[in-house]
Amino acid sequence: MVMALQDHSDKSDSAEPSKWTAAGEEFVLLDAAKPPTRIEMARERMLLSRLYLGLIRSLNDDYGADFVRQNDSATFRTIGIYLFLRTAMCSPVRATTIAQALKLPRATVLRRLEEMIKQGYVEHVGNAYRVTDKVNIPDLQQRLQQRIDMILETARELSKLRSTEGSAR
Template sequence: MALQNQTCASNSAEQSTWTAAGDEFVLLDTVQPPARIAMARERMLLSRLYLGLIRSINDDYGADFVRQNDSATFRTIGIYLFLRTAMCSPVRATTIAQGLRIPRATVLRRLEEMIKQGYVERIGNAYRVTDKVNIPDLQQRLQQRVDMILETARELSKLREAGGAAH
């Protein structure tokens, strides 16, 4: 009974964390992934986290941003560039290409798109994000992402403690 109550409380907490992302992101404990997929439940949780984070970034910057740049490469370069800017270390296109294992020509094209949209600026041979990345309701949006990450970590920890029996 205590285990059942913990599960219900966990499901309730998970649903409140993920409800803002949409019904398709709320996982049910009763769903059993195919046995042919190794570590399926863990991978399902991580997939949901990745998709939730990507979707929240898309939501932050609006439909125009997503419509014009529907590319995982574009987002990856943007995230890497943000990280380097936050570290006070503008970065060259070659470094981005090497760090992300993406062709330099692709990196340069994506950087040009970001410059046109005002998200990136060039400083000599290096690039950094502009103040346009400061969006309204930033604290609330970041907290939602932190909640997604924490909930996923809790669920993964439960699976590890169960010894993989939930597969």
């Protein structure tokens, strides 16, 4: 799939520079790009794809190359995110519950949990699991703010597309 890119010398519609420029030019979309008409809601989906990829990449950056290299798996990250959510809710969770919630085989969940335990990101408490303090990374506030900015900018762009579609009808 070819994605149109914006040169940093191009001027954007908004006076504010894109929050995405820090992610690299492969994440900066060209406003004038015309996605194929055969793909329904292509611009919206393109923006959401960029958001998903940007968030995944930022998580990879947070936890380092060793973490990513050993566990290059969307399943691994999904289990980790779910486990973090449950820990933040003060609700450690059983492997069976994780498997059911994420619609994954329990054996896969158990393997991934064991990998996370070996790396020190997860601990087994009774018959449940929770994340450890190792998730508290340096520069956390700045990293979270970058993610929030990515989400807000994507939401603004999606909103503009929606108003443009509404006025075109």
